[in-house]
Amino acid sequence: MTQNHPLPPQQTPHSPRRIPNPRVLIVGNYCHDVLIQNGAVVAETLGGAASFISNVLDSSSVACDLVSKVGRDFRYEVTHPPIVAPEKETTVFEAYFDLGIDGVGHADRVLKRVTACDPILPSDIPDSRFDFGMAVGVGGEILPETLEKMVEICDVVAVDIQALIRVFDPVDGSVKLVNLKESGFHHILHRVGFLKASSDEALFMDVEQMKQLCCVVVTNGEKGCRIYDKDDETVVPPFLAKQVDPTGAGDSFLGGLVVGLVEGLTVPDAALLGNLFGSITVEHIGQPKFDLMMLQRVKEEVQRRKKQCNLSSSHKNNNDRDEFHARLSPARFQDSPLQPKLLVNGLSGDRS
Numbered sequence: 001m002t003q004n005h006p007l008p009p010q011q012t013p014h015s016p017r018r019i020p021n022p023r024v025l026i027v028g029n030y031c032h033d034v035l036i037q038n039g040a041v042v043a044e045t046l047g048g049a050a051s052f053i054s055n056v057l058d059s060s061s062v063a064c065d066l067v068s069k070v071g072r073d074f075r076y077e078v079t080h081p082p083i084v085a086p087e088k089e090t091t092v093f094e095a096y097f098d099l100g101i102d103g104v105g106h107a108d109r110v111l112k113r114v115t116a117c118d119p120i121l122p123s124d125i126p127d128s129r130f131d132f133g134m135a136v137g138v139g140g141e142i143l144p145e146t147l148e149k150m151v152e153i154c155d156v157v158a159v160d161i162q163a164l165i166r167v168f169d170p171v172d173g174s175v176k177l178v179n180l181k182e183s184g185f186h187h188i189l190h191r192v193g194f195l196k197a198s199s200d201e202a203l204f205m206d207v208e209q210m211k212q213l214c215c216v217v218v219t220n221g222e223k224g225c226r227i228y229d230k231d232d233e234t235v236v237p238p239f240l241a242k243q244v245d246p247t248g249a250g251d252s253f254l255g256g257l258v259v260g261l262v263e264g265l266t267v268p269d270a271a272l273l274g275n276l277f278g279s280i281t282v283e284h285i286g287q288p289k290f291d292l293m294m295l296q297r298v299k300e301e302v303q304r305r306k307k308q309c310n311l312s313s314s315h316k317n318n319n320d321r322d323e324f325h326a327r328l329s330p331a332r333f334q335d336s337p338l339q340p341k342l343l344v345n346g347l348s349g350d351r352s
C-alpha cells in the first residue's frame, strides 16, 4: 500500500497491523438466484454478494453488520436479518449457463435481473463508525449518496465495481456494464480504499488511472488475481478447484481479502486468502459451507504468516508468498480426494 490510499488508522503502508475487534459494515441486497441450463431450472439459491461475503466473515469469526433490503417473499433464514420493504419483491437474478454450469470462466454466464428490491438509502445505514465498509450491491441498489455515507463513516471502504457499473435492460433485465466514468460514482472513488473488478469488468475502467486513486484488485477466475497499487503490480496465484458453479466466487474472494486485511496481513497476502475462499466457493452450488478443520488451519497459517512478516520484512516478497500459498493448500485439500499428495506433504513435510 502506498501512503495516499486510505488505510485503517492502525496501519502504515509497510507494516499492516491487526485491527482489534474490527467492525465491518456490508451494504448490498440479498437476492434469490435461479440457475438455468438448457431451459431448465437447475437450482434456486440464496444470492447477493452480501450473503457470500457475510458467510466468509462469519465463518472466520470477523464480526459484521449487514444492511440489505428484501421483499416479504424472501425465502431464506439468514444470520444477519434484512430490512423488509413491504411493498416490494426480493431482487431475483436468473443466471443462464448455456455452455454448461461447470464451464471455466464467466463468459458462459448470462445474468438477468428479473425483479429489483428497493435501493439502500443513506438513512438505512447506521450512524456509527466502522473500521471497514463493503459496498457490494448486485442489482443497482447502491446509490452515489449511499457510497458517500459509507466513505464518511468507515475508515476504509472496499467496493465491488459490479455495484457501480451494472445497468439493466428495461425489457428483459439482462445485465450490461457502463464505463466507470459514466457511472455517477466516479467523483467518490478517490475516497475508496479498494476497488475489486473481475477481468471482464476491468475493461470498463481505466486501471492506470484508478490505481492512482485506490488499490485496484482484478480477479481472473482460475488464474487468481492481480493487484495494482500506484506503480506496484502483484500477481497472486490461484488455488486448484473443481468448478461446479462460478456464482459468488468474486464475492467470497472479497470476503477473504477483508478477513486478511483486518487480521493485519499485507494486501497481497490478504488477496491470497481471497483466492482461497473464491476457489472453495466455485466447488459448490450456492453458499459454500466451509469445513471447520480447514478454517482452523487457515487461522493458524494466518497467525504464522504474520509472525514471519513481523520478524523480517523480506518475508513479504513473492518467494515467501509461495510458501504461504503452499501451506494454505493442504488445509484447502485436507478432506478432498483431489490432492492426497499435498495432504501428506502438508502434514508430514517440513512445517517448522
Ligand SMILES: Nc1ncnc2c1ncn2[C@@H]1O[C@H](COP(=O)(O)OP(=O)(O)O)[C@@H](O)[C@H]1O
Pocket: 104, 105, 106, 197, 198, 199, 218, 219, 220, 221, 222, 223, 224, 225, 238, 239, 240, 241, 242, 243, 246, 247, 248, 249, 250, 251, 253, 274, 275, 276, 277, 278, 279, 282
Ligand atoms: N475455476 C476456479 N479455480 C480456482 N479459483 C477460482 C476459480 N474461479 C474463481 N476462482 C477464485 O475466485 C476469485 C474470483 O473469481 P472471478 O471469477 O474472477 O470473480 P467474479 O465472480 O467476480 O467474476 C478468483 O480470483 C480466484 O481466486
Ligand SMILES: O=P([O-])([O-])O[C@@H]1[C@@H](O)[C@H](O)[C@@H](O)[C@H](O)[C@@H]1O
Pocket: 031, 032, 033, 046, 047, 048, 049, 050, 052, 093, 111, 138, 162, 246, 247, 248, 249, 250, 251, 252
Ligand atoms: O458471482 P459473483 O459475480 O461473485 O456475484 C454474483 C452476482 O454477480 C449476481 O448478480 C448474484 O445474483 C449472485 O448471487 C452473486 O452475488
